[in-house]
Amino acid sequence: MPDAPPSFSPERIDTVFTRLAAANPAPETELAYRDPFTLLIAVVLSAQATDVSVNKATRTLFTVADTPQAMLSLGEDGVRDHIRTIGLFNTKARNVIRIAEALIRDHGGRVPSDRAALEALPGVGRKSANVVLNVAFGQPTIAVDTHIFRVCNRTGLAPAKTPAAVEARLDQSVPARWKQHAHHWLILHGRYICTARAPKCGSCAIADLCAWPDKPTGGPTGGPTGGPTGERRQDGDARPAARTGKGPVK
Numbered sequence: 001m002p003d004a005p006p007s008f009s010p011e012r013i014d015t016v017f018t019r020l021a022a023a024n025p026a027p028e029t030e031l032a033y034r035d036p037f038t039l040l041i042a043v044v045l046s047a048q049a050t051d052v053s054v055n056k057a058t059r060t061l062f063t064v065a066d067t068p069q070a071m072l073s074l075g076e077d078g079v080r081d082h083i084r085t086i087g088l089f090n091t092k093a094r095n096v097i098r099i100a101e102a103l104i105r106d107h108g109g110r111v112p113s114d115r116a117a118l119e120a121l122p123g124v125g126r127k128s129a130n131v132v133l134n135v136a137f138g139q140p141t142i143a144v145d146t147h148i149f150r151v152c153n154r155t156g157l158a159p160a161k162t163p164a165a166v167e168a169r170l171d172q173s174v175p176a177r178w179k180q181h182a183h184h185w186l187i188l189h190g191r192y193i194c195t196a197r198a199p200k201c202g203s204c205a206i207a208d209l210c211a212w213p214d215k216p217t218g219g220p221t222g223g224p225t226g227g228p229t230g231e232r233r234q235d236g237d238a239r240p241a242a243r244t245g246k247g248p249v250k
């Protein structure tokens with residue numbers, strides 16, 4: 001990765017989130033879930049897998065097992081049968097059962113709402129805990145995944161060498177009023193606009209704020225090296241508004 005650009009001023013950060021919020025006022029996770037338990041399981045299954053593939057698997061898994069006890073009754077082999085299409089399915093099936101056991105044994109069958117207890121569960125790291133704390137319990141945590149890490153370094157929003165360092169910078173610099181949804185705004189921006197290989201700078205609501213040295217400068221041809229084909233949108237009407245999360249399965 002080239003040298004990261006300097007981080008944004010507080011005013012610039014506020015403008016970034018003002019624009020992302022205008023485009024998508026209430027962003028949601030794209031993982032399908034019913035309650036904190038199914039969210040936790042979906043998050044654990046989503047490691048190195050797409051949300052689409054996880055949703056496809058959990059559509060049948062949660063039909064037969066959407067509580068810790070039901071998951072235990074289904075058993076590791078049964079869980080594995082539902083998630084075979086997901087990467088690392090053997091390890092994940094084992095962790096799902098161990099999580100169900102731990103929730104019943106240590107937490108009365110409920111998902112804990114504190115970080116230490118979540119991170120003590122098998123297969124649950126800081127990023128997964130942050131997602132559960134944010135989505136299930138409304139805490140203003142920011143889970144730095146590959147999309148957020150890329151966006152923060154590429155744009156200069158919160159450049160740092162590790163996800164943990166990016167999270168720390170965001171935690172320090174994102175205004176309180178944007179914290180709750182910052183995680184989803186940045187993920188959706190990275191997933192659909194500021195993509196890894198061909199960022200859609202011509203459709204980017206924060207293009208004029210972005211410090212990426214390789215972004216197009218408004219040339220007549222399309223693509224990230226030659227300038228966007230269309231008019232650069234700077235009115236806050238970002239494309240992620242059309243790609244909002246599916247929200248809970250009810």
Ligand code: SF4
Pocket residue numbers: 154155193194195199200201204205206207208210211212215
């Ligand atoms: S201008 Fe391009 S590189 Fe910068 S944030 Fe937008 S999509 Fe990403």
